[in-house]
Amino acid sequence: MESWGRCWLSRAGRLWVSCNEMAGGRKVNRRALSLQAALGNPCILPLQIVQGGLFKKHKIQLTYSARTSLAEAWNKISFTGQLFSTSHTTVDPKEMKKFQLLAHKWWDEQGEYSALHSMNDIRVPFIRDIVLNMRNDCPLGSPLSGMKILDIGCGGGLLTEPLGRLGASVTGIDPLEDNIRTAELHKSFDPVLAKRIQYISCSLEDLVEETSETFDIIIASEVVEHVADVEMFLRCCSEVLKPEGSIFITTINRSQLSYILGIVVAEKVLGIVPAGTHEWEKFIAPEELERILESNGFSVKTVKGMLYNPLLGSWSWIRSTSINYALHAVKSCAQEQSGPSEPPLETHKAQLQTEASIGSGC
Numbered sequence: 001m002e003s004w005g006r007c008w009l010s011r012a013g014r015l016w017v018s019c020n021e022m023a024g025g026r027k028v029n030r031r032a033l034s035l036q037a038a039l040g041n042p043c044i045l046p047l048q049i050v051q052g053g054l055f056k057k058h059k060i061q062l063t064y065s066a067r068t069s070l071a072e073a074w075n076k077i078s079f080t081g082q083l084f085s086t087s088h089t090t091v092d093p094k095e096m097k098k099f100q101l102l103a104h105k106w107w108d109e110q111g112e113y114s115a116l117h118s119m120n121d122i123r124v125p126f127i128r129d130i131v132l133n134m135r136n137d138c139p140l141g142s143p144l145s146g147m148k149i150l151d152i153g154c155g156g157g158l159l160t161e162p163l164g165r166l167g168a169s170v171t172g173i174d175p176l177e178d179n180i181r182t183a184e185l186h187k188s189f190d191p192v193l194a195k196r197i198q199y200i201s202c203s204l205e206d207l208v209e210e211t212s213e214t215f216d217i218i219i220a221s222e223v224v225e226h227v228a229d230v231e232m233f234l235r236c237c238s239e240v241l242k243p244e245g246s247i248f249i250t251t252i253n254r255s256q257l258s259y260i261l262g263i264v265v266a267e268k269v270l271g272i273v274p275a276g277t278h279e280w281e282k283f284i285a286p287e288e289l290e291r292i293l294e295s296n297g298f299s300v301k302t303v304k305g306m307l308y309n310p311l312l313g314s315w316s317w318i319r320s321t322s323i324n325y326a327l328h329a330v331k332s333c334a335q336e337q338s339g340p341s342e343p344p345l346e347t348h349k350a351q352l353q354t355e356a357s358i359g360s361g362c
């Protein structure tokens with residue numbers, strides 16, 4: 001059984017198609033592929049889906065010309081026997097309403113986002129140290145210089161700014177325009193950030209239509225628990241990340257403990273975050289996140305538990321990932337994706353140990 005994901009026409013006249021396929025009861029994402037758009041109509045091109053050494057042929061009917069708009073092309077393209085939807089999005093309008101109410105509160109360190117402010121104490125060194133360990137050329141004082149980072153769901157820029165100060169060139173995106181306005185305003189207070197950070201109000205899937213394999217690093221901090229479709233979200237992440245690029249995610253596990261501490265205690269008893277901020281059903285277990293990442297060509301390197309102490313207002317690393325956790329994964333390069341995807345277990349363990357020892361020094 002197959003399902004077609006998004007299909008889009010780039011400015012360069014290429015048609016991009018992605019598709020999911022059921023294999024042995026498992027949903028496998030086939031990497032999006034590009035076809036040079038045929039100019040003139042109509043024509044039928046064979047479409048090859050390539051992954052893991054498998055070649056599959058599908059027929060794709062293109063009946064558009066270079067001057068046809070994207071919307072018209074969507075209407076005219078037909079896959080043999082398949083319907084596909086372009087209305088699908090990762091943005092959940094209910095979530096947008098919640099964030100809209102707090103769009104001017106991002107930089108109030110004692111306010112609703114205080115826990116995100118203090119999370120910087122551990123998440124910034126986590127990202128910095130892993131990146132430093134992976135590169136062997138980096139100017140002193142600017143450990144992230146030369147790195148192109150995409151901060152997805154950047155909100156008011158709480159994490160975007162420190163990454164910019166570490167020398168990275170950061171693009172912060174958020175579907176909510178008011179968040180981006182707050183982020184822009186705050187950025188303007190520090191001239192160092194003017195050239196290092198750009199903010200765009202758009203969804204990830206909007207960006208995918210314009211961009212492919214552009215960023216060295218993707219950050220999705222406290223975002224995946226708010227998106228409407230995690231699989232699509234991570235597929236889009238893979239699209240915009242360069243081969244061998246890194247993705248850093250922080251999020252909340254879907255466990256009994258996270259329900260008690262994350263929703264009952266944090267929202268209803270202590271009011272650390274506003275009531276209704278989180279829906280437990282949207283939390284995701286690390287194993288599930290790893291599975292989706294690996295089916296999208298990522299190799300998971302580190303998963304670490306995080307704990308918030310509401311009395312001290314501070315975060316620390318813990319072994320257990322049963323409440324909050326941070327994850328680092330690397331996108332396999334093209335050749336690896338068409339070969340066996342799993343690294344030998346011993347290599348994988350060694351990588352995990354190396355990274356764990358870096359993280360514990362943060």
Ligand SMILES: C[S@@+](CC[C@H](N)C(=O)[O-])C[C@H]1O[C@@H](n2cnc3c(N)ncnc32)[C@H](O)[C@@H]1O
Binds near residue numbers: 155174221
């Ligand atoms: C809890 S905030 C985290 C903000 C920021 N990453 C941080 O840690 O400071 C979640 C953010 O994700 C954004 N968001 C929600 N759904 C999204 C989606 N589908 N794509 C991108 N961003 C999204 C929200 O607008 C909000 O700014």
